Amino acid sequence: MANIVQFENVGLRYGTGPETLSDVSFALGSGAFYFLTGASGAGKTSLLRLLYLAQRPSRGIIRLFGEDTVMLPRDRLPGFRRRIGVVFQDFRLVPHLSAWDNVALPLRVAGVPEAQVEQPVHEMLAWVGLADRARAKPATLSGGEQQRVAIARAVIGRPEMLVADEPTGNVDPDMAERLLHLFDSLNRLGTTVVVATHDLHLLSRIPDAIMMRLDKGRLLDPTGSLRYPPPDRARS
Template sequence: MVQCEQIGLSYSSAGVTNNTTRANDAARDHDASKVLQDLRFTIPEGAFRWLLGPSGAGKSSLLKLLYLAVRPTCGRLVLMGQDIATIPRHALPLLRRRIGVVFQDFRLLSHLSAFDNVALPLRLAGRPEGPLRADVTELLRWVGLARKMEQRPDELSGGEQQRVAIARAVIARPALLLADEPTGNLDDAQAERLMQLLHELNHLGTTVVVATHNQTLVHRHPAPALILDAGRLQVTA
């Protein structure tokens, strides 16, 4: 499902450096900041992994690589059998549709209701409106937002926005689900309900990667972990 071989990622004043950028740009190399270094790991299809480490360790940067927001500076990244270095540009949107992402800052569309934010991935995939409405309504009820479906993000609390973001990420049953601090704005009961949802998806075959600082949650739900520190993979526990 996910294979990383000697993955590195650097940022410079011009943005992300990648393996298509000219290597002889000495000034760029001098200014580049290495945020991920020599990552080597495999996540099997249908696995659940915690992504752990202190702030600034590189967790969000690794997730960006996995949802194809950036490409590695060096190394080889394979997602769902596709080598990212060689995949045709026209095939990237199809691959991205198989990846669900819960962003730390939610990234909801402010002009759309909660319902329409969650429905968006299904509409982009061409799902008929009848089944779409039934699926979105059921999921929003499950996350406790049955009475908030028609409200826009600015009319929702932080925790409610987070639940909308979670629902949007899982509505299409992605092959790979990436969650960046998904419980940050949730109380304990909501966090446990979220974990129930993630485990259900995982049992249905979705590969799940969750970045978190919530050690209580990690202890309650034991699973293998990728542990980052200063951009390096310290432990695979």
């Protein structure tokens, strides 16, 4: 299984404060499913921001789709970002667009002919249980409904990688199961999926998923030990 993402000794610092992420190294295999866990403040959202190219690291190397993104010219970033679906914790729906038009947006940006937009948008809204809310504006939707629109928008283009920050945090348990099934189906079609969550009950729902755990900005191995920095540094 080829790697779609590779982090090498990545550190992230905001301003002059302490590092939010320190010596983070890992690889994500193409077509795999990952859960990113950790307590509030562990650095999950910061790590996701690096994954979907909203933030550049303070140090280290990040390779995405085989290229060093730290050195990538800014004019190439939009093309890379279109290969990544993102479910934001704060939804980020376009307020003046309907649910239907928010979901259609990635297809239109990618230049999909309008005649080929309607069917997948309707199918996606039906899948997340919002077929009857297609023309509603975000302000008239509940938090859970907005979350489902955001998820539909993120996955409609079948991205090569899907990054989701607490995607089930505003929905009931039944809808959470349905959304995880959607992510699993997308994964089985070949998309690499990374879901950040604090809900450990979700981990058992995808048996083949790989767990990554952050603690105070450092990546832990499955036994709870620090994976990075190397052991000789960890003892010092």
